[in-house]
Amino acid sequence: MGFYIFSYFCAFIFLAAVACRVYRQLTLPVHLRWEIYPVQHEPTDKLVHGGSYMEDLNWWEKKLKSSLFNELKYMAPEILLLRGLWKENRSLWWVSFPFHFGLYLMIATFALLILHALLVLGGGEAYVAGGVIGALLGGLIVFMGWTGLILGVVGSFGTLFRRLADPALRAYSSFPDYFNILLVSFFFLSAFIACLLVDPLLIGAKAYVFGLLTGGRSLNAYAPAESVFGGAAILLASALAAYVPLTHMSHMFMKFFFYHKIKWDDAPNLRGGGIEDDILKNLRLKPTWNAKHIAADGRKSWADLASSAPKETK
Amino acid sequence: MKKHLKPSDMAMSADCLCPIESGDLSPLPFPYEDFNSRTISPLNPEKVKNLETSLDNTLAVGIPKPASKEEEEVLIRQFLCGLKKLFEKENNWTFLQQLLLSMEHCAKCQTCSEACPVYEMSGKKDIYRPMFRAEVLRRIYNKYLKPGGKITARLTGGIDLNWTTVARLAELSYRCTLCRRCAMACPIGVDNGLITHEIRKLFSQEMGISPKELHEKGTIQHLRVGSSTGMNPLGAKDSIEFIQEEMEEITGYKVEIPWDVEGADILLIHNAGEIISWPENVGAFAIIFQAAGLSWTLSSETAGYDAVNYGVWYDDVQLSRVALRHADIARRLKVKKIVVGECGHAHKALIETADRILTGEINIPRESALVTLEDIVLGGKLQLDPRRNDFPVTLHDPCNYVRLMGIVEPQRRILRKIAPRFREMTPHGVDNYCCGGGSGFAIMSGYNFAEWRNLVSSRKKFLQILNAFENESQAAPKYVCAPCSNCKGAIRDILSYYHAGERSSLYYGGLVELIVNAMESMKKPIIHFGDQPSWT
Numbered sequence: 001m002g003f004y005i006f007s008y009f010c011a012f013i014f015l016a017a018v019a020c021r022v023y024r025q026l027t028l029p030v031h032l033r034w035e036i037y038p039v040q041h042e043p044t045d046k047l048v049h050g051g052s053y054m055e056d057l058n059w060w061e062k063k064l065k066s067s068l069f070n071e072l073k074y075m076a077p078e079i080l081l082l083r084g085l086w087k088e089n090r091s092l093w094w095v096s097f098p099f100h101f102g103l104y105l106m107i108a109t110f111a112l113l114i115l116h117a118l119l120v121l122g123g124g125e126a127y128v129a130g131g132v133i134g135a136l137l138g139g140l141i142v143f144m145g146w147t148g149l150i151l152g153v154v155g156s157f158g159t160l161f162r163r164l165a166d167p168a169l170r171a172y173s174s175f176p177d178y179f180n181i182l183l184v185s186f187f188f189l190s191a192f193i194a195c196l197l198v199d200p201l202l203i204g205a206k207a208y209v210f211g212l213l214t215g216g217r218s219l220n221a222y223a224p225a226e227s228v229f230g231g232a233a234i235l236l237a238s239a240l241a242a243y244v245p246l247t248h249m250s251h252m253f254m255k256f257f258f259y260h261k262i263k264w265d266d267a268p269n270l271r272g273g274g275i276e277d278d279i280l281k282n283l284r285l286k287p288t289w290n291a292k293h294i295a296a297d298g299r300k301s302w303a304d305l306a307s308s309a310p311k312e313t314k
Numbered sequence: 315m316k317k318h319l320k321p322s323d324m325a326m327s328a329d330c331l332c333p334i335e336s337g338d339l340s341p342l343p344f345p346y347e348d349f350n351s352r353t354i355s356p357l358n359p360e361k362v363k364n365l366e367t368s369l370d371n372t373l374a375v376g377i378p379k380p381a382s383k384e385e386e387e388v389l390i391r392q393f394l395c396g397l398k399k400l401f402e403k404e405n406n407w408t409f410l411q412q413l414l415l416s417m418e419h420c421a422k423c424q425t426c427s428e429a430c431p432v433y434e435m436s437g438k439k440d441i442y443r444p445m446f447r448a449e450v451l452r453r454i455y456n457k458y459l460k461p462g463g464k465i466t467a468r469l470t471g472g473i474d475l476n477w478t479t480v481a482r483l484a485e486l487s488y489r490c491t492l493c494r495r496c497a498m499a500c501p502i503g504v505d506n507g508l509i510t511h512e513i514r515k516l517f518s519q520e521m522g523i524s525p526k527e528l529h530e531k532g533t534i535q536h537l538r539v540g541s542s543t544g545m546n547p548l549g550a551k552d553s554i555e556f557i558q559e560e561m562e563e564i565t566g567y568k569v570e571i572p573w574d575v576e577g578a579d580i581l582l583i584h585n586a587g588e589i590i591s592w593p594e595n596v597g598a599f600a601i602i603f604q605a606a607g608l609s610w611t612l613s614s615e616t617a618g619y620d621a622v623n624y625g626v627w628y629d630d631v632q633l634s635r636v637a638l639r640h641a642d643i644a645r646r647l648k649v650k651k652i653v654v655g656e657c658g659h660a661h662k663a664l665i666e667t668a669d670r671i672l673t674g675e676i677n678i679p680r681e682s683a684l685v686t687l688e689d690i691v692l693g694g695k696l697q698l699d700p701r702r703n704d705f706p707v708t709l710h711d712p713c714n715y716v717r718l719m720g721i722v723e724p725q726r727r728i729l730r731k732i733a734p735r736f737r738e739m740t741p742h743g744v745d746n747y748c749c750g751g752g753s754g755f756a757i758m759s760g761y762n763f764a765e766w767r768n769l770v771s772s773r774k775k776f777l778q779i780l781n782a783f784e785n786e787s788q789a790a791p792k793y794v795c796a797p798c799s800n801c802k803g804a805i806r807d808i809l810s811y812y813h814a815g816e817r818s819s820l821y822y823g824g825l826v827e828l829i830v831n832a833m834e835s836m837k838k839p840i841i842h843f844g845d846q847p848s849w850t
Contacts, residue, residue, distance in 0.1 A: 024414075025411065025415075028403070028410055028411045028414070029403050029407040029410065029411075030407075030670065031407065031408055031409055031410060031411045031412060031670070032408045032409060032630075032667050032668075032669075032670050032671070033666050033667055033669055033670055034409070034412050034505075034508065034667075035666075035718070035720075036494060036497055036498050036717060036718060036744075037716070037717055037718070037719070037720035037722070037744045038720070038744055039720060042720070046720070049722045049723050049743055049744075050716075050717075050720055050722050050743055050744035051720045051721070051722045051723055052719060052720025052721065053720075054665065054666075054681075054682060054685070054719055054720060054721055055682075055685060055720065055721050055722070055723060055724055056685065057681070057685050057686070057688075057689045058651070058679070058681070059681075060679045082501060084499070084500075084501040085423075085425065085501040088425045088428065088429065088499040088501065089423065089424075089425040089428065089499075089501070092423055092425070096423075166424075167318055168424045168427070168443075169422065169423070169424060171318055171319075171320045171440070172320070172321065172422040172424070172445065172449060173422060174469065174470050174471035175469040175470065175471075176469060176470055177422065248418060248419045248420060248421060250418075250419065251419040251421065251502045254415065254418075254419055255502055255503060257411070257415060258415055258419070258502060258503025258504070259503055261411060262411065262412050262415065262503065262505070263497075263503055266720075268669060269669045269670050269672070269673070269677065270677075271673075271674065271677050275670065276673050276674075276677075279670050279671070279673055280673055282407045282408075283671075283673070285403065285404045285407055286404055287399075287404055287405045287631075288399065288404065288405060289396075289399060289405060289519040289520055289631070290392065290395070290396070290519075290520050290521075291518060291519050291520055291521060291522040292522060293522065293529075293534065293631075293632075294519055294631050302407075302631075302634070305631055305634070305635075306631065306634035306635055306638050306671065307635075307638055308635070309537050309538070309635070310533075310534055310537060310632070310635070313529075313530055313534055314522035
């Protein structure tokens with residue numbers, strides 16, 4: 001039961017940390033524009049050369065076009081295959097891609113395990129085991145799980161090796177950087193060994209996830225502690241889930257804000273629009289910068305300061 | 315001297331943390347090999363004896379050393395106070411989201427370094443890595459401002475905070491041109507250019523520390539006198555009158571430049587540096603607009619004839635003040651739109667960055683001159699003879715409106731129509747390299763900084779220019795089209811520094827000059843290669 005309690009606790013930390021991070025981003029004030037081109041939601045005739053609507057005469061008189069298809073066309077290989085790293089830093093891609101894709105496959109495997117557990121809850125173990133869906137699902141779980149573990153082991157230890165071997169990476173790495181990679185590496189390694197030695201068809205994994213959804217009620221007699229490596233894999237996976245959103249590794253999902261709220265945020269401020277309302281709120285904020293030329297005193301607003309001339313030079 | 319420097323070495327005691335020595339820089343090809351052993355001239359000890367010079371033997375800011383231990387402590391406290399404010403919405407709503415994301419999610423993979431022309435051309439000096447200064451700031455923030463930071467710093471990588479660290483960081487924030495190639499390359503989206511920008515703001519907005527060319531002689535003078543060049547409205551009018559006469563003499567075409575025309579369709583704002591250094595650019599605009607029959611005007615109001623906005627590089631309040639001034643002038647003139655001339659940072663400041671400062675009736679539509687020009691040239695409003703531009707032409711892409719605003723094709727469509735021997739640089743468009751004069755460097759030349767710019771930050775652009783013309787004979791005149799005042803200034807300086815006019819017959823200029831040069835109604839060419847007219 002202790003394993004389940006630990007997993008629930010970690011899941012709670014994960015959800016709370018993700019919610020905090022996302023909530024903070026969503027409640028930050030609207031900022032000045034800072035996009036970088038190409039902006040991937042531009043229509044194809046602009047996107048091919050990295051252009052923007054600002055290339056058009058009197059653009060403000062026209063309806064701005066946006067292409068969700070172009071955006072998705074870029075995002076899918078970027079998220080799944082790390083297209084940017086392939087283009088900009090190929091030698092790192094060879095270790096970073098298996099590292100990341102291994103993690104994705106672990107997440108996907110976990111999602112399939114939940115689906116499996118839900119099917120079992122809905123129709124019973126015999127129903128799932130005997131049907132085509134059950135066979136397909138079982139096969140997919142094994143395939144994705146094994147592929148993810150192999151890629152993850154190669155990628156995580158490769159990443160660790162690269163960070164240690166490359167002087168430029170080593171010079172900027174501190175204890176948490178190594179700890180993060182080691183945590184991921186040990187998870188992959190323990191899960192890999194557990195599968196190799198005692199659970200090649202991930203039956204134990206199915207049982208544990210079923211137990212997670214049923215308050216500890218296992219599908220069969222599987223108990224993670226019976227396998228040291230299985231137990232370690234569950235503890236490390238749970239800890240990792242809780243730990244990732246607390247660290248820079250949260251870029252896995254925070255990348256959304258990098259792209260949609262900064263790099264591709266080209267929304268113009270139109271008179272009477274929502275952005276203008278937000279700007280007006282910001283202009284009422286009262287800064288306290290101390291340089292004399294700013295002349296902030298904590299009472300004057302940004303609007304007051306911006307519409308005044310500097311009296312002091314420094 | 316340590317070969318590889320870490321962020322924590324910023325606090326290290328040394329006369330010079332990272333000198334550039336002979337042979338360090340990326341090599342130049344024939345006929346410029348004699349520059350390969352050249353390095354930056356030493357600073358004059360007398361001039362800098364009271365300044366902090368221990369970063370890399372050059373100075374952009376020139377910060378006085380504190381006179382006492384107490385003064386040093388006060389300055390460090392000011393720095394930390396400013397750093398805290400960068401993370402407060404009241405003080406930094408303008409860039410808070412960008413800063414938080416970039417500070418918290420860097421994976422330290424060094425992909426950004428390979429994208430940086432300063433780092434590459436310097437011979438890969440560690441201090442010029444885009445993430446070096448970002449990591450210094452991150453470590454100071456984590457150690458000195460985060461709860462428990464001094465304890466966790468032992469694990470997360472600490473840094474000692476002393477005056478040397480602070481002063482070096484201020485200087486180091488002026489070794490990046492803010493081209494943001496690093497941000498484009500980052501697989502996550504971390505923007506080390508943005509962090510550099512925020513460091514500059516901290517020093518300016520909290521401590522009153524910034525290069526005098528950007529601040530005292532820049533935004534302050536701009537708002538007080540009317541132009542960062544020091545030109546007041548009367549001086550501007552006199553100069554423009556002179557340009558009108560010059561244009562007629564040079565091209566044989568009589569042009570009238572309109573001032574303060576209320577209700578005109580277009581308020582055209584030039585970088586006033588053009589009026590002084592490249593008057594033919596201002597004249598060419600006037601010829602084109604007049605010949606195309608546009609309704610347009612210049613403004614003689616204070617700051618209304620100078621589109622620059624140096625605030626975009628170092629100070630959000632100054633940025634806002636200048637942008638508001640420009641927009642308000644347009645409002646009072648009742649123009650339909652503002653058109654920004656060939657000035658990259660003015661594009662970015664007024665059209666894009668200030669877009670979320672201007673509200674209500676001062677939110678006047680703003681457009682790039684390149685777009686206006688494209689409509690004129692491709693819309694058949696001028697009679698053009700491209701054979702008049704029968705010489706090799708390449709195009710420099712100013713970062714500010716290409717990578718950072720997505721204005722990429724209008725200038726190319728014009729060039730394809732008027733310059734039959736146009737060829738691209740490699741890479742180009744949004745992947746371009748900065749001219750090396752970005753973020754104010756083109757106008758900063760105190761101490762020996764201009765030499766650092768020519769040798770290091772502009773070096774990649776110089777190589778690109780040479781490569782673009784590699785199949786042409788050294789003697790054939792070639793034209794580098796740089797439709798941006800600061801880029802033009804930086805390119806002028808590298809061509810002069812490397813004697814590229816004499817050795818490779820390289821010349822430079824704007825886009826409008828090429829258009830006017832191809833106009834059939836011109837009796838004489840506006841473009842000359844030395845004493846030689848480009849056509850007869």
